[in-house]
Amino acid sequence: MAAKPKLHYFRGRGRMESVRWLLAAAGVEFEEEFLETREQYEKLQKDGRLLFGQVPLVEIDGMELTQTRAILSYLAAKYNLYGKDLKERVRIDMYTDGTLDLMMMVAVGAFKPPAEKEETSAKTRYFPVFEKILKDHGEDFLVGNKFSWADIQLLEAILLVEELDASVLSDFPLLKAFKTRISNIPTIKKFLQPGSQRKPPPDSHYVAVVREILQF
Incomplete structure (x- = not known):
């Protein structure tokens, strides 16, 4: 084993x-x-x-x-969470790089004095992008209509930002539905x-x- x-x-x-x-x-x-x-x-x-x-x-x-x-x-x-080909993989890379950037902005805030903390740009820079992606292709998942690393990391980012602002998804109905959908995947629900x-x-x-x- x-x-x-x-x-x-x-x-x-x-x-x-x-x-x-x-x-x-x-x-x-x-x-x-x-x-x-x-x-x-x-x-x-x-x-x-x-x-x-x-x-x-x-x-x-x-x-x-x-x-x-x-x-x-x-x-x-x-x-097997990385797409079926290079085109899907590069999209996953773009989306996960974006969410990593967002999460690092939030994470470093814990190490700054309150006066130095920056307002998250989730509402204006990051979440509108993912709302548009979901709207444009009309599928359940971000890439190839199959559960991938990109979906996992976007959910992580959403929950992270919601800890700072519980209403952050109020203007993003597709992301709100995405959050519910991905959160109910059995392994994630357990986590x-x-x-x-x-x-x-x-x-x-x-x-x-x-x-x-x-x-x-």
């Missing part, structure tokens, strides 16, 4: 959360080893396990993978339940631990 993927990261969302989402949506069980001290992080670096000196780090299929987008694209391809490996919003303790480990 193949070993479960092992995820090395902080005990929180950050760049690893999309990896957790993708594995959970694919129905893949995974283990986690949390970085809680500077010494743990330095040991990973000293042992040469962090290609560019950064986490996330994912152990899978006898490899040690770093760089978030590389990890996600490998998992999407491995679990959204209490007790799953989904991480909560970052709090002051998480921010302090990350700052201590990364020394910034």
